[in-house]
Amino acid sequence: MADYREIIGTYKEVPGGIIEAYHAVQNEYSYIPEDAVDYAAQIFNIPKAKAYGVATFYSYFKVGSRGKNVIRICESAPCHIAGADKVVAALEKELGIKMGETTSDGKFTLEFAECVGQCQATPVITINSKPYEDVTAEKIAAILAEYK
């Protein structure tokens, strides 16, 4: 795994580049390590509080660890009426965790999301940003198998 210092360093000269740097770190780690936020503050020459402020403002970023594969379930209105709650129940059952939790082997984290822009085929979930459409409880096992 590339060191977050290296990753963040490459954005040093990009104006406003801290968000791009966080994206790059999260791509590698699936989250932003706390130390990486402190390091970003140093590189972009801003107070630590500001660097945290930015990292925690955006719901796509997660400061502190989470699972390798991040499963997000859209709960915006179109997905909601299409039965997102049934998908949530099926995922919780299959993985043995609740929304917001990570499996003990560190492989999966379950999160809620707002609309991910694939509303032609609701309900929608994403795994590491890849969308799965028209998801039903029955499809869950097969989808997860790709990541096991």
Add this chain to the structure above:
Amino acid sequence: MAEEMRIVLRNLGKVDPLNVDTYIQAGGYQALAKAKSMSQTDLIEEVKRSGLRGRGGAGFNTGMKWNFSYSAASDQKYVICNADEGEPGTYKDRIIMENDPQSVLEGMAICGYAIGANKGYIYCRGEYPYVVEILNKAIAQASEKGLLGDFDIEVRMGAGAYVCGEESALIESIEGKRGEPRFKPPFPPVIGLWGKPTIVNNVETFANIPAIVEKGADWFKGIGAASYPGTKIMTLTGDVVNRTFVEVPTNTTIRQVLDDFGGGIAGGKKFKAVQIGGTSGGFIPESLLDTPIDFDSMAAIGATLGSGAFFVMDETRDIVDVIDRISKFFAHESCGKCTPCREGTQRLHEMLHKMKNGTAVAGDLDLVERLGTVMSRACLCGLGQAAPAPILTTLKHFRSDYTGKFN
């Protein structure tokens, strides 16, 4: 039977998004050449005269906006394409960028020439990494062929904050900050990105530009509704037979979109409501379905065209349940900068939740209405101002759904 009309999506299925040559073969980049043969002021006048109004929701005349930035003296100006597309139920900008990215780049370059900017940004939502890839390839191909001239375009990624679609919050985000809206005035066309004059336009707005420059203001002006000419892409979701997108002239009615393109309500059920413009849009009952979708006709019935999201609910849907969900969205997405929205969205959600669970009392409806009215006037940005709209419009048109829950 209403008919589709493709201006924005004129190249859909005709060009290969990953091959700029196919775009050139389809006549691409001739509009930019034509624009550059005109004076900046003539070009801006042409765009203004076409009547094109922003497709991002606010409906401001695009040429007039450009003129503000053109007139602002500065050593540096910027063009930003708003591809944040955070409005639930909306995916039109994705369809445009996935199928015809070059049209957007060309539209941005034309704007750059018009206002005197040599740098552009596309702010694309973080949920679309696959679109970012397409955009980066498209930019690389166009630059390699020198098609963009001295106009440079860079893609920046959002990170899951709905409020960053608001143009001043978007600018803050590109600057690497928390995406909190700025106080206005000054407006971005005069003082924007890094304090410089900045045009922020929506993806669909930019994709219209090459066609307008090529065919002229008079052609465009004659299409659709007179006060909001052209077409609009609508994205149909919810309980319709065809969950799909359509591009239609703006004088098409809501009913035509629902029946002629949506195929009516799925499962043989009856219509209950349609929410247009995204999650902050008003709810529309059956009696208003013959309204044309254009900006002003929608405003006249207390609704919005917004992003063009078209969310249909059948007779079995519990309006209060949907509104409860929507109020949670706003409580979650409020950036917290101003009190009426930070507090108001939380309280609205609490009260809606009570209503859904049947623990509310009659007086609560008045409280909700009062709070909603205050928020629509007192909130700093459009998020807080529009957050009560779904509640207020459903209290108006579907009040019995609420009162039926009192016990």
